[in-house]
Amino acid sequence: MLGHEFMRLALLAGTPVALACGLLGYFVVLRSQVFAGDALSHVAFTGALAAAAAGVDVRIGLFIATLAVAAAIGGLGGRAGADDVVVGTVFAWILGLGALFLSIVTANRSGSNGVAGVRVLFGSIFGLSAEQAWLAAVIAAVVAMALIAIARPLLLASLDAAVAEARGIPVAALGIGFMCLVGITSAEATQAVGALLLIGLFAAPAGAAHRLALNPYQGLALSGALAVGALWLGLVIAYLVPTLPPSSAIVGVAGAVYLAASLGGRLRAATTAG
């Protein structure tokens, strides 16, 4: 299996991306910002199609769009974080813009109707070039290290903003910085698992970790490990079953992990209660 170049590149790019998603996801879930993360992954879709419509490198559109919206979401909400209704309203408009760019892209390339959009929406981790894979790996590794560097103050700011502020932690700036990390990861991960499935790597491993782990640092590590594990297992399954798209396999495994964790958590609660 590892004899294939596409498989090695998928592992090379996918492992750090999954690790970054898992680590960020732990805080995304802790801060109840899964909806914002979802919005950012759709922003990535619009950004990529905008770049395709304008004829520039897709990655430029991805990073500009996600970073701008991430800063807006982080900054607009103030201390409480952006309201779900505000996120939803902005999000709806961004989907409309995506529809516009998709129509421009498909009008320009007759014959490939829908395929460009499908690639951005659902990703193709088995179709990465060596250069794309290395870039994804480096960016994701940098994001993961940046997150670990701010993990302590971010944890305090997420759990109790007032206490964190009293201790001199810049809570608002941390919130914006964190959303920007989520934005960068969305832009990069979109190319691997696609804009629509990214939410699975943010929400499912982190949700499982929150159910299972006892302390935050355990949870953070577990969330990263589960995300990487889901990606590996998903890639193997997709390799063995060629009709199964890799992104569906990865998200399927992540969802199964979450289901098992919540059932296990309920069982444990039942046995301790009984």
Added chain:
Amino acid sequence: MPDLGQLFDYQFMVNALEAGGVVAVMAAVVGWFMVVRRQTFAGHTLSVIAFPGAAGAALAGIPVAWGYYAACALGALVLSPAVRGGRSHSSESAVIGTVQAVGLACGFLFVALNHTVLNGLDGILFGTFLGIDAGQVTTLAAVAAATVGLIALAARPLLFASLDAEVAAATGVPVRALGLAFLLVLGLAVAATAQITGSLLVFTLLVTPAATAQVLTARPAAGLAIAVGIALAVTWTGLAIAYYSPYPVGFWITSLSFALYVLARVGRALAARRLRRVALA
């Protein structure tokens, strides 16, 4: 200035305007309660789940409409234990996100298994407003009458349960049953709307007019009326503009409604500043 009468010359435009009107009223009413209940993420997830429903039905060879309704009803049932309304909890958003991702993963799998769906994928995701026949308009009107009727029947307890679940429960309002019933009605509305606007853009008509109305007034009757008015105005205007322009209907409807939302926010901020100045003077 193009000739506006031309809009009604074609039957497909008349059907689109009728269907758009029905969808706008239904989405605005259900969406207003969705926004009050702070269930926008759940609403978005239900609308996204319509996509695997449609793709799965196409794969299984059954009518696509059944797929929309089945998927949205199933989604509402799965989400209801997790979504309690009120302020979102971290575990709640993780559940909704996971459900959405798994739904989409299934949808993509169905698309991969059945390549004929691929050509219609843009339609499933972004809608085919201009290909509606008269039968679909009738079905839509029936669904809209049912959803708006159900909401009207339960409006008072639903509003009470949405604004303060604990007090409502203490006074004997069946909060949990109402929550499940509301999600099912939301799923029904979403499934009917998604067939026309596509599963990504149904969300716009649910959230944006309602959010704009809530910026302008906190009173339920006035808010509902404003939401319906905005939804009708943006849908019809969007359809008319799209008829004369090369760009898709979805883009015009989302942009018009977002512009109104921004205007409402700016207007309210200005009004608040003037009030403060008057109070200081």
